[in-house]
Amino acid sequence: MRTYVIRRLAGGSRPGHWTDPMWSAADTVAVDQFHPRSTDHRPITRASVLYDTDHLYVRFEVEDRYVRCVHAGYQQMVCLDSCVEFFVRPGAAGGYFNFEVNCGGSLLLYYIEDWRRVPGGFAGYTTVDAALGEHVKILHSLPPRVDPEIVDPVRWFVMLTIPLSVLRAYAAFAGPSHGDVWSGNFYKCGDRTSHPHWASWSPIGERLDFHQPERFGQLLFD
Numbered sequence: 001m002r003t004y005v006i007r008r009l010a011g012g013s014r015p016g017h018w019t020d021p022m023w024s025a026a027d028t029v030a031v032d033q034f035h036p037r038s039t040d041h042r043p044i045t046r047a048s049v050l051y052d053t054d055h056l057y058v059r060f061e062v063e064d065r066y067v068r069c070v071h072a073g074y075q076q077m078v079c080l081d082s083c084v085e086f087f088v089r090p091g092a093a094g095g096y097f098n099f100e101v102n103c104g105g106s107l108l109l110y111y112i113e114d115w116r117r118v119p120g121g122f123a124g125y126t127t128v129d130a131a132l133g134e135h136v137k138i139l140h141s142l143p144p145r146v147d148p149e150i151v152d153p154v155r156w157f158v159m160l161t162i163p164l165s166v167l168r169a170y171a172a173f174a175g176p177s178h179g180d181v182w183s184g185n186f187y188k189c190g191d192r193t194s195h196p197h198w199a200s201w202s203p204i205g206e207r208l209d210f211h212q213p214e215r216f217g218q219l220l221f222d
Helices: 021-025 164-168
Strands: 003-008 028-030 044-051 055-064 067-069 083-089 096-102 107-118 121-127 137-140 146-150 154-163 181-189 198-200 217-221
Touching (some): 055 083
Antiparallel strands (some): 083 181, 181 198
């Protein structure tokens, strides 16, 4: 099982931008396990996470091509666009959260307790209330809509500031604090771009499905 170490921020400081120097304190992982159904497009994707008493901070950097973004607004199907995703299961919580963000900064967010596929979605899940979703702050380097597709090389960024209070509205957990272990995964996809692809940090196996918490990696808090 892969392990990612989430570094703690000290002194009440927090990153305000993806260019903030304090990101140099974070470990970085490559989202480079491409599913065989992907086309030959292999965007270079890097992810980093920091934390403090009240927040998780997640940063994605993508060296991409064939970038498209047409789904705008909360709880839209952003995975069909050029998209990055952070799935996280806090401690021993019964479910996990899927933070899915397209390159234009639109967010889809569920709390999923039974990830078996059924018509219309999952056997047991809750859409995170829009009033809570608004507390997740998203910075993005590309405009909300990218159409026509950008076919030339382009580097883009997404940064999320996730209040732990949003997670606690659905899942019970202590901390996080030094030594705590959560689980999760990082993803990159582009289902309806001209060059579809699906990549993960922790491998997902033969089934093309990001919703496999049994294949999540460990998230170890420093």
